[in-house]
Amino acid sequence: EITQRTLRGGATNAAYIGSVDFTSRSDIRKTLAAGIVEYSLEGILGFGLQGWNNLYGDHQGQRRGETSLISAMGHSYKSGRLMNCFAEVIQFNKPTYILERTKKLPPEQRKACAIHITIENNYLGDTQQLLKYYKEQETGQEFSIIGLTNEQLDEYADYLQEKLAGDGKIHGFIEQHDASTFGVEEYFDVIKKYEDMGYEVHFVSLDYAGRMSTKGCVASSGSGSDKRDLMKRLQAHALKHKYALMTAWQ
Numbered sequence: 001e002i003t004q005r006t007l008r009g010g011a012t013n014a015a016y017i018g019s020v021d022f023t024s025r026s027d028i029r030k031t032l033a034a035g036i037v038e039y040s041l042e043g044i045l046g047f048g049l050q051g052w053n054n055l056y057g058d059h060q061g062q063r064r065g066e067t068s069l070i071s072a073m074g075h076s077y078k079s080g081r082l083m084n085c086f087a088e089v090i091q092f093n094k095p096t097y098i099l100e101r102t103k104k105l106p107p108e109q110r111k112a113c114a115i116h117i118t119i120e121n122n123y124l125g126d127t128q129q130l131l132k133y134y135k136e137q138e139t140g141q142e143f144s145i146i147g148l149t150n151e152q153l154d155e156y157a158d159y160l161q162e163k164l165a166g167d168g169k170i171h172g173f174i175e176q177h178d179a180s181t182f183g184v185e186e187y188f189d190v191i192k193k194y195e196d197m198g199y200e201v202h203f204v205s206l207d208y209a210g211r212m213s214t215k216g217c218v219a220s221s222g223s224g225s226d227k228r229d230l231m232k233r234l235q236a237h238a239l240k241h242k243y244a245l246m247t248a249w250q
Contacts, residue, residue: 037098043098043202044064045093049088052085062246063244064242064243064244065243066238067235067238067245068247070247071249072250078208082248083126085246086203086205087133089114089202090169095110095111095112098242109198111198112200113200114170114172114201114203115172115174115175115190116173116207117175117187117190117205119178123174123175126174130160131143131159134163170202179211179213182212183216184212184230187212187237188237191241195241204243204246205247206246209234209249210227212230234247
C-alpha cells in the first residue's frame with residue numbers, strides 16, 4: 001500500500017494517494033480495473049433501519065472510505081444513533097476485505113473491526129446500552145440493566161462477546177477519550193493501533209467530532225475555520241484508509 005511516492009526530481013509527497021499517467025496504456029488499464037473494484041458494491045455496510053439505508057440511495061448502505069455526518073440539535077439522539085449504527089454494522093454485515101495488504105494474508109489470518117470512539121459518554125454506560133439494545137431487539141420487550149446478578153453477568157458477558165466478536169463477525173471495540181485533549185493526531189493514533197494489530201478497519205463511529213479538540217488544525221480565516229479543517233482531516237483519513245466514518249455535529 002503506497003503512502004508516499006517519489007516524484008520527479010526525487011522529491012516525496014506524504015499526501016500522495018494515487019495517480020494515473022495517460023501516456024501509459026497499462027497505467028490507464030490498471031486504474032480502470034482498480035476503479036471497478038473501488039466503486040463496486042463490495043464492502044457496502046448496511047444498517048438496521050430500512051429508512052436509514054434508503055438515505056444512501058441504490059447502495060443501501062455506507063461505502064468504505066465515505067464519511068457521514070449527523071447534524072442535529074442537542075438532545076436529539078445523535079450519540080444514541082451513532083452507538084446503534086456501530087451495533088448494526090456488526091450485526092448485519094460480514095467482513096469484506098478490500099485492502100491489498102489484507103488480501104495477501106491467508107484467510108484464517110484476516111480480521112476486521114468496527115470501533116466506537118466516545119468523547120461524550122462513558123464507555124461503561126455505552127457497554128450497558130449495547131446489551132440493552134441487543135436484548136430489546138431480540139425480545140421486543142424492555143430490558144433492565146440494573147441489579148444484574150453474578151450469574152447474569154457471566155451470561156451477558158458471553159452474550160456480548162458472541163454478538164461483538166464471534167466467529168465470522170466484524171470485531172467490535174469501544175474506546176473513551178478526553179474531549180479536551182483528543183484531537184486529530186490522537187484520533188489517527190487510535191486507527192493506527194488497530195491496523196498495527198492486524199485489523200482491517202471497516203467502520204468507525206466517532207461520538208462526536210463537534211466535541212474534539214482542534215489542536216493542530218489550521219484556523220485560516222473566519223469563525224469556525226479550524227473546525228472545518230478538523231472535519232476535512234477526518235474525512236481525508238477515512239478515504240485514504242478505506243473505512244466508513246460516521247460522526248455528528250451539533
